[in-house]
Amino acid sequence: MLDADLKTQLQAYLEKVTQPIELVASLDDGEKSRELEALLQDVASLSDKISYARRDDDARKPSFAINRVGTDVGVRFAGIPMGHEFTSLVLALLQVGGHPSKAAPELLEQVRDLEGEYVFETFMSLSCQSCPDTVQALNLMSVINPNIRHVAIDGALYQDEVEQRQVMSVPTVFLNGQPFDQGRMTIEQVLAKLDTGASQRDAEKISAKDAFDVLVVGGGPAGAAAAIYAARKGIRTGIAGERFGGQVLDTMAIENFISVTYTEGPKLASALEQHVREYDVDIMNLQRASKLIPASEPGGLIEVQLENGASLKSRSVVLATGARWRQMNVPGEEQYRNKGVAYCPHCDGPLFKGKRVAVIGGGNSGVEAAIDLAGIVSHVTLIEFDNQLRADDVLQRKLRSLANVTVVTSGQTTEVLGDGQKVNGLVYKDRIGGDSHRVELEGVFVQIGLLPNSEWLKGTVALSPRGEIEVDAYGRTSIPGVFAAGDVTTVPYKQIVIAMGEGSKAALSAFDHLIRTSAPAETAAAVAA
Structure with a gap:
């Protein structure tokens, strides 16, 4: 064996x-x-x-x-x-x-x-x-x-x-x-x-912490890089994130991380956490931020409130909350989430062996999902909103060579259907002819991109029309002392290697901000040395 x-x-x-x-x-x-x-x-x-x-x-x-x-x-x-x-x-x-x-x-x-x-x-x-x-x-x-x-x-x-x-x-x-x-x-x-009492105990412990020099919000590649770069400056660094690794945990094969010919998301996420733990970083896992309160005066403390009621204060903050799978927002999607509606073909695909499924989205991730699923399920219907697929040509050629795949372009999914317990079909509209079509199936895999995790910042930090945090070349946001990096920002090309670079840059910018404003004594001494 x-x-x-x-x-x-x-x-x-x-x-x-x-x-x-x-x-x-x-x-x-x-x-x-x-x-x-x-x-x-x-x-x-x-x-x-x-x-x-x-x-x-x-x-x-x-x-x-x-x-x-x-x-x-x-x-x-x-x-x-x-x-x-x-x-x-x-x-x-x-x-x-x-x-x-x-x-x-x-x-x-x-x-x-x-x-x-x-x-x-x-x-x-x-x-x-x-x-x-x-x-x-x-x-x-x-x-x-x-x-x-x-x-x-x-x-x-x-x-x-x-x-x-x-x-x-x-x-x-x-x-x-x-x-x-x-x-x-x-x-x-x-x-x-x-x-049930663990959350309240955690909140009390977190609220009792002293103020940080740099507080990183988010535990993905950008957040991990920011924490490492900040900690290497010898300043008090904390990182609060919902899950260490972020969206990387949901990534299968990674073949474009420079110097590493192949790895997988969970392995990289584990390596990120191990690297952060090599430094004096206060890691607060399973923590979701709910509110950002700017400093009341120049050089003052910035406050980050968490969903469990805890509150953290810091002289500077790096926002690196990343992004999540975009939903279709159609009737039935939420009702049948994890009951036939799925977002990870690698994870859930084997459960649909021999069944009929749909993939929503014609970009690289959608076409790759359809190709992978075609080897497991009886039939795949790929539905793309645009009038043509957006995936790389090599992927499109592979997709169209598969006998058990049907490609629908100019299709707008309007409803996910079910029997009250699980999915049994979906409805899509032909955007050209206007006709509606029903597809009988057991699973729907949604692959239509990402949404920035920035809702909690609305009205506080300047956001783009897409909800991304607006940053300049130094990772600075519209609030002094608050920086941002990674997939949650307006920086183009959502890639792991880019997020890491942006996280490192944001931490360096935060350090520069500290030494130019209200730097702690130990930092000033280190700079003077």
Whole structure:
């Protein structure tokens, strides 16, 4: 199952296992069960602390448990955790095997203190780059607290269960048999839902913090770069963001990040966070800004209020809140969001195997999505508002070569249809002839660009008609001491490498602002030196 190179790499990791673990499989006579057994036997052969057994005692076949011998510690996978989930398998082996987690000690203690019984089930797909974070978070929680159990289920392998439980997007998490949440989740996010007092405690801790020299709002490439450049100046730096990595977390293949021929969004996001943590930066994750209050006098403190009620103050601020998927804003879209309406073809595509879907948008992302989905689903209808596709010629040629793809141009989607539980069609209008057409399908993938995350700044900072923060060549906004960078700004070409450069520039501009206005004593001394 594993090639020689992968075995060598895995064997090196498994040397960190300190306690004996057992791989217990539940199998049937199918091909997937044979593949899983081969994988587990390969893993067991790489360490004398790992054994393999077949018991067939779980209803889901194929599935397997990783158990710490003689204890209640363990996790379960229903499926074959390869693809993006191979990392989840390796971490589960290490953590069940006694290797300590790198998570913050106070976070682990909060997990240990949870009372009650929790049985989590996560439906994921092996091609989903968002799923591993959720799987790994819940796996680690089940290792730390014996009252927590978790099974990661490959939705493509258990289609009947997906249908019965109406899972229309991944990751989808159930707790004690009931829907719990959808989308990427970290341990902090899981705890915030389980521990209802956590948000208020966080707000109190955040509000008690001293003023920063530079406060970065947003944790994407622009925000990470700004935090690093500010911290390297030796000034008090904080970063508050809704999720570290931002939109990069939802990006699959990255092949144009200079000097790195290929990487994937979650890997880059993790590297960004690790780099920021190398410096003395106060990282405040899972925090969404709600209001910006300019300084009342030149050189005074700028205030950023957060949705949880907390308030932060800083001598300068870098806004790097990025952008999000643009919605169609048609009837039925919100009602059937995650019930057939999706925004990530890589994540949710496998759930629509053999079904009919539509892709809305004829740019590069839309055409790429249609090409990828055509290899999974029975038929793809691509609908583009313009009278021609806008994707690169090479992508258009590939798209038109596929027999199970229909391309509609000059089409305006007007409604998403459903039966109250899930999508069963959509309606689009021919913009030339004016006729309306209904398409019977089970999924709608929206790929029509991005919207800047700037609503909370309306009436405070000058915005363009598109809602982007207006900045000059130095990243300065209309408010003294407030700078901006990345996809939320008017800087053209929304690219990772450009966002990083703009974030770095905004931090340098913020530092220049500080030393020319009310710079703190330690900064002035550093400049003088």
